[in-house]
Amino acid sequence: MNWITKFIKPKIKSLFEKKSSKIEENLWTTCGCKNLIYKEDLESNQKVCPKCGAHHKLTCKERFETFFDNKEFELIETPLPKEDPLNFEDKKKYTDRLKSARKLTGQDDAVLIAKGKVQNIDVVVGSQDFRFIGGSFGAASGEAFIAGAQHAIENKVPYIFFSCSGGQRMMESSIALMQMSRTALAVNELKKKNIPFMVILTDPTTGGVTASWAMLGDILIAEPKATIGFAGRRVIQDTVRETLPDEFQTAEYVKDHGGIDLVVERKYLNTTIGTLLNVLLKKQEAQAKQDSNVTVDKSLQAAS
Numbered sequence: 001m002n003w004i005t006k007f008i009k010p011k012i013k014s015l016f017e018k019k020s021s022k023i024e025e026n027l028w029t030t031c032g033c034k035n036l037i038y039k040e041d042l043e044s045n046q047k048v049c050p051k052c053g054a055h056h057k058l059t060c061k062e063r064f065e066t067f068f069d070n071k072e073f074e075l076i077e078t079p080l081p082k083e084d085p086l087n088f089e090d091k092k093k094y095t096d097r098l099k100s101a102r103k104l105t106g107q108d109d110a111v112l113i114a115k116g117k118v119q120n121i122d123v124v125v126g127s128q129d130f131r132f133i134g135g136s137f138g139a140a141s142g143e144a145f146i147a148g149a150q151h152a153i154e155n156k157v158p159y160i161f162f163s164c165s166g167g168q169r170m171m172e173s174s175i176a177l178m179q180m181s182r183t184a185l186a187v188n189e190l191k192k193k194n195i196p197f198m199v200i201l202t203d204p205t206t207g208g209v210t211a212s213w214a215m216l217g218d219i220l221i222a223e224p225k226a227t228i229g230f231a232g233r234r235v236i237q238d239t240v241r242e243t244l245p246d247e248f249q250t251a252e253y254v255k256d257h258g259g260i261d262l263v264v265e266r267k268y269l270n271t272t273i274g275t276l277l278n279v280l281l282k283k284q285e286a287q288a289k290q291d292s293n294v295t296v297d298k299s300l301q302a303a304s
């Protein structure tokens with residue numbers, strides 16, 4: 001590849017080149033800011049637009065690579081429940097939708113769980129792939145979420161989850177809705193065991209995911225400009241009959257109104273979460289020490 005290929009945009013480039021190659025066109029991509037971006041530049045920048053700072057969606061594996069120390073992680077196998085228990089069909093069969101989503105993503109379902117280190121602290125991390133039927137959350141996602149929580153509890157390591165979902169999976173109806181209470185119970189188990197649980201809300205986090213585990217983290221962080229909400233903007237506007245501000249349901253707006261704690265750029269997530277975990281774990285250690293001292297005091301009192 002020469003400098004013309006890399007730095008000159010496709011239209012101008014066609015003046016220089018005799019043959020227009022479709023493969024070369026694919027080297028470029030667009031962003032919401034309407035700028036043409038060289039794909040390699042976007043990828044080397046953790047898929048954050050170098051022109052406007054928009055955080056593009058990541059696949060689960062890309063997420064793990066950008067988040068874990070030294071891009072090192074190990075996937076945790078999660079159970080796969082019976083698929084399509086309701087024989088659901090709309091314009092397409094649900095089984096066909098699953099087949100094409102699996103082909104597109106190379107995953108069994110929308111959620112992947114992995115373990116690795118963040119700032120040298122062992123963690124379990126979950127992530128959702130939006131390309132898998134809109135990151136929708138059904139039985140398989142629920143099983144994966146719970147398997148991740150169990151792994152975190154058994155190994156006494158923090159659980160971190162990156163949400164990216166339109167909500168519960170319509171094709172699994174009430175089975176998908178049940179995952180909201182199942183995941184909330186799993187989070188409750190983490191809290192009982194004093195295991196830190198953090199959620200990073202990425203674009204978009206809406207519907208049943210927002211209404212369950214995604215808002216139950218000890219610390220809630222969002223990527224800049226991520227859409228965070230439950231019902232869609234139009235539905236709310238038609239219900240309250242008021243014009244909503246332009247920035248309504250953006251990460252920054254939700255933070256300013258007390259819905260989340262922090263908005264953090266992708267490149268700072270590893271260090272920010274590492275620092276927060278350090279503080280949380282040290283506090284826990286100090287608390288455990290204090291508790292054991294109290295126990296010793298009490299047993300001495302009882303003995304005297």
Ligand SMILES: [Zn+2]
Nearest residue numbers: 031033049052
């Ligand atoms: Zn952009």
